[in-house]
Amino acid sequence: MDQVIQTFIIGLSNGLIFALVALGYTLVYGIIELINFAHGDLFMIGSMMAFFLISIFFKLTPDTAPITLVAVILVVIAAVMLATALINVTIERVAYRPLRNAPKLAPLISAIGMSFVLQNIANLLAGPANKSIDNLFPTTNLLSAFGITTVAITFQQAFVAIVTIPLLIALTWFVDRTKQGRAMRATAQDPDTAGLMGVDVNRTIALTFLIGGALAGAAGVVQILYNNVTVYNLGFRFGLNAFTSAVLGGIGNLSGAVVGALVLGQINAFSDRYLSANWTNAIVFAVLIGVLVFKPTGILGQQLADRA
Amino acid sequence: MTTVTVKDQDPYGHGIGGWLSHVGAVLADLPTTYRRELTLHRRRTISLTVLVILLVTYPILNSAFLAGFSRTVFPLPLPDDTVVTFMMIFGIMAIGLNIVAGFAGLLDLGYVAFYALGAYTAAFLASSHWGSISIVFLANVAPGFPGIHLPFWIIVPVAILVAGTFGALLGAPTLRLRGDYLAIVTLGFGEIVPVVFRNLADVTFNFSLGPINIAAQHLNLTGGSLGINPIDAPFLPFADITFNASAGYAPVYLGMFLLVIAILFARNLERSRIGRAWMAIREDELAAEMMGVNTIRTKLLAFALGASFAGVAGSLQASYLGATTSDFFTFSTSILVLIMVILGGIGNIWGVLLGAVALTYVDKTFLPYIGQQVQQIAPSFPNPAQFNFLLFGVILVAMMRFRPEGFLPNRQRAAELAGAHTQAEVEAKVDEIVAVDAEAEVEAAIEADPIAALENLGPPPGQAEASGDARAAETIDEAKDL
Numbered sequence A: 001m002d003q004v005i006q007t008f009i010i011g012l013s014n015g016l017i018f019a020l021v022a023l024g025y026t027l028v029y030g031i032i033e034l035i036n037f038a039h040g041d042l043f044m045i046g047s048m049m050a051f052f053l054i055s056i057f058f059k060l061t062p063d064t065a066p067i068t069l070v071a072v073i074l075v076v077i078a079a080v081m082l083a084t085a086l087i088n089v090t091i092e093r094v095a096y097r098p099l100r101n102a103p104k105l106a107p108l109i110s111a112i113g114m115s116f117v118l119q120n121i122a123n124l125l126a127g128p129a130n131k132s133i134d135n136l137f138p139t140t141n142l143l144s145a146f147g148i149t150t151v152a153i154t155f156q157q158a159f160v161a162i163v164t165i166p167l168l169i170a171l172t173w174f175v176d177r178t179k180q181g182r183a184m185r186a187t188a189q190d191p192d193t194a195g196l197m198g199v200d201v202n203r204t205i206a207l208t209f210l211i212g213g214a215l216a217g218a219a220g221v222v223q224i225l226y227n228n229v230t231v232y233n234l235g236f237r238f239g240l241n242a243f244t245s246a247v248l249g250g251i252g253n254l255s256g257a258v259v260g261a262l263v264l265g266q267i268n269a270f271s272d273r274y275l276s277a278n279w280t281n282a283i284v285f286a287v288l289i290g291v292l293v294f295k296p297t298g299i300l301g302q303q304l305a306d307r308a
Numbered sequence B: 001m002t003t004v005t006v007k008d009q010d011p012y013g014h015g016i017g018g019w020l021s022h023v024g025a026v027l028a029d030l031p032t033t034y035r036r037e038l039t040l041h042r043r044r045t046i047s048l049t050v051l052v053i054l055l056v057t058y059p060i061l062n063s064a065f066l067a068g069f070s071r072t073v074f075p076l077p078l079p080d081d082t083v084v085t086f087m088m089i090f091g092i093m094a095i096g097l098n099i100v101a102g103f104a105g106l107l108d109l110g111y112v113a114f115y116a117l118g119a120y121t122a123a124f125l126a127s128s129h130w131g132s133i134s135i136v137f138l139a140n141v142a143p144g145f146p147g148i149h150l151p152f153w154i155i156v157p158v159a160i161l162v163a164g165t166f167g168a169l170l171g172a173p174t175l176r177l178r179g180d181y182l183a184i185v186t187l188g189f190g191e192i193v194p195v196v197f198r199n200l201a202d203v204t205f206n207f208s209l210g211p212i213n214i215a216a217q218h219l220n221l222t223g224g225s226l227g228i229n230p231i232d233a234p235f236l237p238f239a240d241i242t243f244n245a246s247a248g249y250a251p252v253y254l255g256m257f258l259l260v261i262a263i264l265f266a267r268n269l270e271r272s273r274i275g276r277a278w279m280a281i282r283e284d285e286l287a288a289e290m291m292g293v294n295t296i297r298t299k300l301l302a303f304a305l306g307a308s309f310a311g312v313a314g315s316l317q318a319s320y321l322g323a324t325t326s327d328f329f330t331f332s333t334s335i336l337v338l339i340m341v342i343l344g345g346i347g348n349i350w351g352v353l354l355g356a357v358a359l360t361y362v363d364k365t366f367l368p369y370i371g372q373q374v375q376q377i378a379p380s381f382p383n384p385a386q387f388n389f390l391l392f393g394v395i396l397v398a399m400m401r402f403r404p405e406g407f408l409p410n411r412q413r414a415a416e417l418a419g420a421h422t423q424a425e426v427e428a429k430v431d432e433i434v435a436v437d438a439e440a441e442v443e444a445a446i447e448a449d450p451i452a453a454l455e456n457l458g459p460p461p462g463q464a465e466a467s468g469d470a471r472a473a474e475t476i477d478e479a480k481d482l
Helices: A002-032 A039-057 A066-099 A105-126 A142-146 A155-177 A179-189 A191-196 A201-227 A234-249 A254-275 A277-294 B015-072 B081-103 B112-125 B152-174 B179-199 B250-271 B273-283 B285-290 B295-321 B331-344 B349-377 B384-402 B411-417 B423-448 B450-456 B461-466 B470-480
Strands: B134-136 B147-149 B203-209 B212-219
Touching (some): A002 A179, A002 A234, A039 A105, A039 A201, A066 A105, A066 B384, A105 A234, A105 B179, A105 B331, A155 A179, A155 A201, A179 A201, A234 A277, A234 B179, A254 A277, A277 B179, B015 B081, B081 B250, B081 B273, B081 B295, B081 B331, B081 B349, B112 B147, B112 B179, B112 B295, B112 B331, B250 B273, B273 B295, B285 B295, B331 B349
Antiparallel strands (some): B203 B212
16 A cells, blocks of 8 residues: 555656646647647756756755755756747747648647757757766655655655646646736637737747746756656657646646646556556557547547537 | 730630531641650650669669769769668658658658568568477478578568558547647557567466466567567579678669559559549548548558558568667657658659658768768767757758648649648649649740640630539630730
8 A cells, every 4th residue: 555655656746747848738739739749858958958057057966055955946947947938939930930821730740850859959969878966855754754654755756846836826827817828818719819809929829838848947957856867868758748648638728737647647657666667658658549539638628629 | 914815705616617626626736735745755754764774773883883983073972782772661661651641641650660560570470589380481491490481472461461450450540530639649659569569578477267268478479679580581582582681782672673563552542543532631531521532441541551561661671681679660760751751742752752762861871971071080079870860850840841842742732731721722722823833834835926825725615614624714714814
């Protein structure tokens, strides 16, 4: 039983990181119906940047004072989020916006091309080897304070939740409560009408990419601090996990993406633990195919079902 | 612009006399029409003949004349026998993917799965992998040699069947999905197949259902990450030729032989009823269905037939290299073939062949050569050969943006890609292109010889209307009004 709970906790932290990336997929798909294939690689770029900032620029070690550690990590998160957001907007400008009126498969192919470009740039600049850092957090079990020793929640796992949950709340608030968020929802529903109502569609789409990129960057930082390793082709596998999450929850639906990510995090964790890590990818793809074939609207998705 | 007025009415009058004058006019036209057709035909025949001669004699030319020529005059390396064989293999793959993506308009991002299935078919049926049994049939090994050893000529049809069956199996539940979802599902399939081949090296299970009990202990089904080797090379019994990697240019001819069959097959498919149904589906699935095309069956056929080409390519690749592992079959291979199709001209067989040859050359000869040169000058500089997919990614993005129809485009496909984003607009765009072409032709003809041009212009209006081709008539009318 303890083992199952432990696996569940691992799955939860996996799922929270997936959620940040999945939101990028679902935001973009919701607004321009593009499977942004390069999004996973943007996440990888984020984790690479975090690696260089943490280990080479700021030279953080497990011995760094906690205050400094927290401050530097906040700076790194902000810097990487900004950078990936800008990269994502640039990609949209260069590779997707000129294709907005092309057949739907053209931007998808362009996105695949972009994915390879990002991957190879990372390979070119950082090299093909795994990039790993030391675990910067104390390794004590947070639950030992409550007298539980058989199940562990580490600082790393808590850190994942501390970063991702506020971001998820902030995003929901932004989309639901602000004027820009309303513009995004309007554009997602019907870009032409939104344009007639005075929404600057190009700007709104750029904003969507900006937000998606920022979330991917945050996920990248969290990823390297949680798993302590990154590599140039991480984005492909991770991106497909996140995309599967978005599809599972109902693509285009924000809360759906989070739910899907949490479910997929568990699928990953339990498959790793009880089957074999070799099979996890195949299982994720099987889930993806199964959802697309049998319930393309996903768990929560309804809105986009009739927009085919 | 010159203003020419013509009678819109039947220029030949009515009745027997009118008909006779019409026939006379057509007959008078015949030499011109014939000559034009002949010129076109002859030009095409000549270029094809030259191409075939070049291809067939390439090995001799390469080893003797061209090698020296290239070193002095044209300082780029020529593809060697391995690369040319891979050009043939990728040519077959590109033609197969072109059936799926070009003819039927279904984006398949997991095409490599069928390539893997073909390769593993060859590995299972022509190697010592099943060492505990011995089946030797018409193969180039001694009787009683462990493992199954069937000749390549039997493996190819089996690979076609296996790949085609899996294509249909994948297609059956997924083909009603929309284009981008289908792309992702095929991608998933393309990733699952190599994973399955990699992981089924040590299978232990115990399965009971009522009185039935099936169990296995450490069963090595697929060779795992080491793959399967050696695989028997294709062997031509009477001529005593072995087509393996050390046989020089012999495998090139084997590949060429299979490629020519693939080309003929694909060309005939394109012009058949199925080919027209594919194009109808690609342009407007709903309209095609209304016109009585069984869309699911037709798409399934595209998937299965396209997959079977990859099966052939895979069995040839595995037999030629004599080994296969799951590492050969990655997502990037699927994308490489997709780039060949897009670069050459999606929908056009000659275009995708050009794409396959060009990209294989760049990938396997040009970039390694550049890499070598760079390493000599600056050893610390990154080797371009390792970053081939940086180039290919840029090619994909740039092609989509600047020339989505490829370098040798299929005209109809080009219309669809030229900004015709809703299904309804595709038709309008084709009309537009037809009209523009017709106008351009008319203008050129009018400049050359106004009166003759107008008389030579296609069928007379009356006939065009009679054949129901009102569009052509309108175009011509518009053109005449210029």
